[in-house]
Amino acid sequence: MSPIHYLAEDTLIDLLKKKDRRAFNYLYDHYAGALYGVIIRVVLHKNYADEVIQNVFVSIWNHIESFSHERGRLYTWMINIARHAAIDYIKSKAVQNDQKNQSLPDVVNSSENHNFARTEQAERSDYIGFKSILEKLKPEWKVLIEMAYYEGYSQQEIADHLNIPLGTVKTRVRSALLHLREILHEPQ
Structure with missing residues (x-):
């Protein structure tokens, strides 16, 4: 099975609804970076983001039938799934307990937090x-x-x-x- 190099959005959605694995690989290859960016801004930690991105793609795969063109584009739908999954993950008791137990120097000095600060500052540039x-x-x-x-x-x-x-x-x-x-x- 050779990889797919380009799919129009409608074709991609149709293939995903038919559970075509090559279409899923195409989806992951072309959208994982953008979705990961949304997730990392919410969860702040790479380990959390890695777990959430996996859950997001499983959710997309399992719920593609609920996608509707009338409500917007596929990208927007996936971004919403990613954002909600990240928020739900952060609200989970296990994550909250893990964050409470993390030592202050680990939180303050983590490069992920520094990267987040730069990302947050870049986002604020829209407002300025x-x-x-x-x-x-x-x-x-x-x-x-x-x-x-x-x-x-x-x-x-x-x-x-x-x-x-x-x-x-x-x-x-x-x-x-x-x-x-x-x-x-x-x-x-």
Whole structure:
């Protein structure tokens, strides 16, 4: 069985509903990173996040029939499952007891917490005018960044939606991110 390299969302959903394992592998390969990012922001610890991401994909596999196009996109549905699973996990008594028993230096010095702080600070940038920084990008770069990071499109979906080659999308996104880095590091 050869791996699947590209699936349109409708096809992916249909194959998942038929319990196609290659479609599930495709789903995991293309969405695990984004879902993991949502989870780690809630649970704060890699060990917890690893457990939750596994539970999230089992839940997606077992409940794909409940997905409805009328309520939104597959990505949004999966993000909601991940967020709720992470919150439920943190609220569980076992996790709360584990956190109470963890020594203070372990919590304060963990690199995961430092990474979380950077992530949280980056998210706050939206509230302090990051959208206005996007205005400094070329229009063709700005639309790609908005679609990828604010609307949750994959690069292949962007290419299909804008009718441009995937390689062009990848090159423009990379260029836009490099330019954003320069903008953000300019002296004020």
